[in-house]
Amino acid sequence: MDQRLLIEEGDFLNLYKSWDAPTVIISDGPYGIGGFPGDPKSAKNLGKVYEPFIKAWAESSTPNTTLWFWNTELGWANVHPVLEKYGWEFVNCHIWNKGKAHIAGNANTKTLRKLPVVTEVCVQYVLKPEFVIDGNSLSMQEWLRYEWKRTGLPLSKTNEACGVKNAATRKYFTTCDLWYFPPSEAFEKFTKYANENGKVEGKPYFSLNGIDPISKDEWDKMRAKFKCPFGVSNVWEHPPLNGKERLKNGSKSLHLNQKPLKLMEIIIDISSDIGDVIWEPFGGLFSGAIAAHNLNRVAYASEINGEIFKHAENRVKSILDQPKLNLLLDQ
Known part of the structure; x- marks a missing residue:
């Protein structure tokens, strides 16, 4: 089996046309919270930000493809109409519950006048065959x-x-x-x-x-792949990363919202088979690509932030140095 882990520095929109067609797309891009350079400070215009990506995903996908869209609840609400515009059909909304430990420093309830937020969503979409x-x-x-x-x-x-x-x-x-x-x-x-x-x-x-x-x-191939693992529901109880898996530069986390590999592996396993192609257009630290590697899938990922890419590249290289699989790293 030709197993590859391709990571590239740059804008996905300038890179994806050389990638094989995806069975799974994992989107973990802008949230509209001003969390990093290029992330809008408001979710209001996220639909416009995502539209060229959503259009490209639809053009490159088939009814066999599943899109997993990570975001805040409000961010997703603003992007959903654009997803529908390009033929992506809502299947299910999954809630990542990070637990009460996530509350610390997370909310000033007297000022914000709302309960602390300890969740985000990962929403499942498929392409409607027409x-x-x-x-x-x-x-x-x-x-x-x-x-x-x-x-x-x-x-x-x-x-x-x-x-x-x-x-x-x-x-x-x-x-x-x-x-x-x-x-x-x-x-x-x-x-x-x-x-x-x-x-x-x-x-x-x-x-x-x-x-x-x-x-x-x-x-x-006229509908997306799906299998339901025993005991897994649409609410995922998993603490935010604070241990060995969390990548840091000294005492500072490298990425604001690094996703647990466990959750990435769940969504990939649910919607693909060994050897299938996984896309991660907003790679960050390439958690999706690494999860795909762990599950013997073919991964294509991009990251536009050069500083983040360097750290992510080192992470991927360290994974490839492990004896589990002999993959190729293309840059």
Whole structure:
């Protein structure tokens, strides 16, 4: 297996076109709190800051891609409309609870008149597959029904095609919000049935290129990967980094908000497989790239701040010097 850990100094927008397409994108960029050079002092305009990145992510991704968007609650709220604009569909909001130990020095409640903040969010998005028919964009749910109707066969035949009593019509071809994504085995069955029994003049059915129906393997790539580890919910109880994992320059932390490798590994493991490509466009100290390395994924990461990059580069080199894997470091 070709396993690579590519880190680059510079703006992601000038670098990503040479990267392989991502299965996972980890965004841990500006929060709108003035925490570092280039971070706006307010979250109000974060949508404009992120828009060129979000557009680039969408253009480089497929329905197989998951985006994990780290931010404050307010920062995320301001960016969410831009994510939707470029086809990113909200899946779930995950809360990192740093615990009461994070309160110390974190809030003057008499002045701010609010409870201490000990959380931030990591929000899961996927790209919605869209199907353009006669200039109109259809969702997957709409497209499946449209294709079956083209066959001239009654909808009840979808059950016969899948070898079930009523599940296919009720789940895969319904117009209501109880719709289910058809598993590849079911998709293969009703696609074959449609092309064998549907009107000859409409063939092929369930095709994107007008020549061949979508294969089972191609269908599997029409939605993002996901597996739920036992015992993990959308609330992550983990203290902020203060121990050996925290990188410091003397007594001062190198990065305002270094993410725990454990949390990075959770989101990568949930949404990718060994050998998949992970992007970290706002690399910081490259916690996402290192977590990808730990899980035998291929990592591409960038960091625009030259000083931070030097420290992060040393961190990555120290990881690569360990005997676990023989990876390549490209600069």
